[in-house]
Every structure is written in structure tokens, then in C-alpha cells.
Amino acid sequence: MDLLRSLPLGLYLEQPQTWLHKLDPRVKLAWLMSFLLAPLLANPLWRLFLVVVLVLLTLIAMIPFRVWRQQMAWLLMLGFFVFLLTAIAPDGLSAEQQPRLPANELAFAQQPATPATAQRPIWLDPRRWLTRDSVDANGERQSEQQPNQQALTESLPQPTAYNYVLFKQKPFLVTRRSLDLGVRVSTLLFTLIYSTNLFLLTTAPEEITAGLETLMRPLRRLNWPVTEIVLTLTLSLRFIPLVLEEVQNLIRSVRTRAINWKKLGFRGAIQVWMLIAERLLENLLLRAEQIASAMKVRGFTSPNQHRVQWHQLRLCRGDWLALLALLGLWGARLIWGSEVS
Incomplete structure (x- = not known):
């Protein structure tokens, strides 16, 4: 077992030099912080989009397959199992799910205002003499239209296709909340680990420290040992x-x-x-x-x-293009990636 090859954590890929290596470390640090902050308060589709962007960046940068294949495979497998376990786990809502409207809405609306136990007999209510109702064994009338109303109510279509329970097969139960939690946890785990590893893989430690020192220069006024x-x-x-x-x-x-x-x-x-x-x-x-x-x-x-x-830090043409792409990413995040309340 070779840990330096199977777990390339914090290692720098010296050869070959890809276009990610040539970017300014400050620009790459801004992209890293964007990948860490963009999933916050984002919808599931945006989180999945970030995972796809990380995979495409790895492929477009032409990083050797031997470098990232094992770690990406393990991360994808870990994210899948976390998603599966979170999706079938209880969603944590203790409230029982009940329909907003009663099952027999028409019959419920035509119920008498007085309780059934306090209803007067038919011979004492002259208004009920002319109704076409049947008389039961106790001397009270029953409506003949109630079964027809109940059948009509059951045949009415639902106004929307919304269903809170997505999959129910004992002992497994997948709800909308558990599925959303599964997507959130799995994608966040992959994004946090792989974006950091990709940043360390294409940025030398000296470049990272030089970029951080440049960004932390204002703290010297507060007597910080930068x-x-x-x-x-x-x-x-x-x-x-x-x-x-x-x-x-x-x-x-x-x-x-x-x-x-x-x-x-x-x-x-x-x-x-x-x-x-x-x-x-x-x-x-x-x-x-x-x-x-x-x-x-x-x-x-x-x-x-x-x-x-x-290193002499200087923004080049590729760095400005990367910054423009970063602005486009955040614009798309604000327009399409915000979580709908």
C-alpha cells in the first residue's frame, strides 16, 4: 500500500503543467471560496450542478487519469452511500401528514349545524316532511343522495400532482424532505473535499502562501503577524x-x-x-x-x-477570464440557484 499515491491529500502535481497550474493563486483561491460558499442556501439542482462543474474542470484541465481516478471514485461512492442512507432514513418531522381538505368534502359541507344526537325526530320538524328521504328503523330520515355525493367526491381529480411521500415500500420510505437532505449532504461532502483537493493539486504551497500574504496585507495595520x-x-x-x-x-x-x-x-x-x-x-x-x-x-x-x-504574483489574461467566469457563476447562482421558500 502506497499512501502517497492512494491518498493524494495536500500533494502538488508538478508535472504536467496544466492551465490550472498557470492561474494566479489568488484567482484559484477565489474560485475555491466560491465552491465552498455557493452551496449555502442553494437548491438541490444547483448543488448537483457544482458537482458536475468540478468533474468537468478536472477533465478539461487534462489532469492525468492516474492522479484523480481513485480519489474521485471513492468520493463518488461515499457520496452515493450517504445519499442513499439519508434518503431512506426518517426525515425527522414528527407531525402526521393529513390532507388539507376532508375526504368527503361535499358531504362534510352539508352536515347539519346541530349534532346528530340532538337532532329532532322527523314528525316534530315540518320542514323535513317534503324532502325525498328514507326513514330508518329509529324513525329518522336518511338522504338518498349521500352515496352519490360520496362517489362524485372520490372521482374528482386532485388539483396538483404534489405528493409528499415519493416512495413507500416497507421498510423503506422516501419523502421529499429526506430526498432533499440526501442531495444536500452528499453533494456538500463531495464539493468540500474535492474542490479543496483540486486546489492543492494544482497550486504549489509557496504560491498559496504568497497569495494569502498578499490578501492579508491590510491586517498588518492591526499589528497581526502576517x-x-x-x-x-x-x-x-x-x-x-x-x-x-x-x-x-x-x-x-x-x-x-x-x-x-x-x-x-x-x-x-x-x-x-x-x-x-x-x-x-x-x-x-x-x-x-x-x-x-x-x-x-x-x-x-x-x-x-x-x-x-x-513567485511574482501578476494577473494575466487567463486570470481575468477566470474572474469573469466567476462573476458569471455567481450571477447564475443568484438567479437560478437560490432556494425557493
Whole structure:
């Protein structure tokens, strides 16, 4: 198992250089924030549209298939199972669903104002002598038109095709609310993870920090340590592959020892994994100490005095086109993507 290939989290694709690599990091950061904020208060169709846009961006950018096939497949599978479980789960509405109008509306409208128990006998009500009703065993008349009215009411078509329950087959029940929740959760999960991974895949850590430093310059007036924050972010992004490498080496070392987990039992397995976690923490602290020592030897005592400018940020023609496309995306979001209340 190679974690650096199966889980390309936070890794930068150096070759080949696609048109996404050549965009300004500030523009890509604006697109990333748009993908993270656009699903908020959006309808399900817009959320699905964002998923399609991310997949099309990956295909149009001509990123190698070996880079994104496994992660996209796992994310799509995870999103599908989350959608399926959320759709068939209870929607959380405790109110019972009842029709707005009674089932027999015509008969309900012609009911007498007085209760049936207080209705007077027919021989005491002269207004009912001329009606064409039948007399029951108790001496009270019953209307002959009631069955016809009930049949007429049942044959009336529904005014709309709305139905709250979309699928009902015991033990599964899919309602409009549960289906909407399933689309929301699954698409949001895919959008958050894959948009961030696509941004890190096509943007070098130094470009990310340079773009953030440019955007955070106004905070220096508030005495914020912008340079220290940017340097810490650069080191943390560079440290992610080292963490994956250490985890991979420890897993390989455990496999080579051919440990019989059945004989160890539950407590023995817990002890072994605790030792592995302790060893992982020691290795990571050792790597961090080595990086700090290397920076001290090279004279990096303070980020303000020893600054290295890796990239010259400048908006080009492609960046302006990307910004115009971003404005079009937000215009479409405000027109068609808003959630209908």
C-alpha cells in the first residue's frame, strides 16, 4: 500500500503543467471560496450542478487519469452511500401528514349545524316532511343522495400532482424532505473535499502562501503577524507528505513482522496500536526538530528578516477570464440557484 499515491491529500502535481497550474493563486483561491460558499442556501439542482462543474474542470484541465481516478471514485461512492442512507432514513418531522381538505368534502359541507344526537325526530320538524328521504328503523330520515355525493367526491381529480411521500415500500420510505437532505449532504461532502483537493493539486504551497500574504496585507495595520502566519502555513503544507510517509513506513513495518492479531486478542491489539501511535509521534517530532535545525543553520531566525520571494504574483489574461467566469457563476447562482421558500 502506497499512501502517497492512494491518498493524494495536500500533494502538488508538478508535472504536467496544466492551465490550472498557470492561474494566479489568488484567482484559484477565489474560485475555491466560491465552491465552498455557493452551496449555502442553494437548491438541490444547483448543488448537483457544482458537482458536475468540478468533474468537468478536472477533465478539461487534462489532469492525468492516474492522479484523480481513485480519489474521485471513492468520493463518488461515499457520496452515493450517504445519499442513499439519508434518503431512506426518517426525515425527522414528527407531525402526521393529513390532507388539507376532508375526504368527503361535499358531504362534510352539508352536515347539519346541530349534532346528530340532538337532532329532532322527523314528525316534530315540518320542514323535513317534503324532502325525498328514507326513514330508518329509529324513525329518522336518511338522504338518498349521500352515496352519490360520496362517489362524485372520490372521482374528482386532485388539483396538483404534489405528493409528499415519493416512495413507500416497507421498510423503506422516501419523502421529499429526506430526498432533499440526501442531495444536500452528499453533494456538500463531495464539493468540500474535492474542490479543496483540486486546489492543492494544482497550486504549489509557496504560491498559496504568497497569495494569502498578499490578501492579508491590510491586517498588518492591526499589528497581526502576517509573515509568521504565512511561514507557519508553508511549513504545515510541506509537512503533510512527511506525515503520510511516516504512516506508510510504520504500516509496512507492522506487515513485515506478520503479527497474528487473533492470538493477541483485543487488549493485545490495542497495546500494539498504542505503541505504533507513540512511535509515529516520536518520528514526527524528530522530523520537526530536524526542519527547525536546518532553518537555524541557514539563518532563518525571523521570517521578516529572511524572506524568500518564490513567485511574482501578476494577473494575466487567463486570470481575468477566470474572474469573469466567476462573476458569471455567481450571477447564475443568484438567479437560478437560490432556494425557493
